Amino acid sequence: MAETLSKLSPQKIIIHKEWCKGCGICAALCTKVLAMDSRGKATVVNPAMCTGCRRCEYHCPDFAIHVGQEVS
Ligand code: SF4
Ligand code: SF4
Secondary structure (H helix, E strand, O other): OHHHHHOOOOEEEEEOOOOOOOOOHHHHHOOOOEEEOOOOOEEEOOHHHOOOOOHHHHHOOOOOEEEEEOOO
16 A cells, blocks of 8 residues: 555645534545644645545535646
């Protein structure tokens, strides 16, 4: 698993906090990467663990989270 992760390009996770209503769906789906902050908004806590699966993006009811490959 670690070997598979290391071969993936880094993922950029963007959370539009102004659109996030704090439902917690994304954080519940991905406890290793996402959590809720003190204001009740989704936040990224461990970006290195993101596989780029985009489940968070597909399930966000407010289109508030986007995942894509980091462009350097
Ligand atoms: S699923 Fe969307 S609206 Fe719900 S907490 Fe996550 S980013 Fe916010
Ligand atoms: S893309 Fe997948 S691994 Fe990355 S934050 Fe979203 S649900 Fe988690």
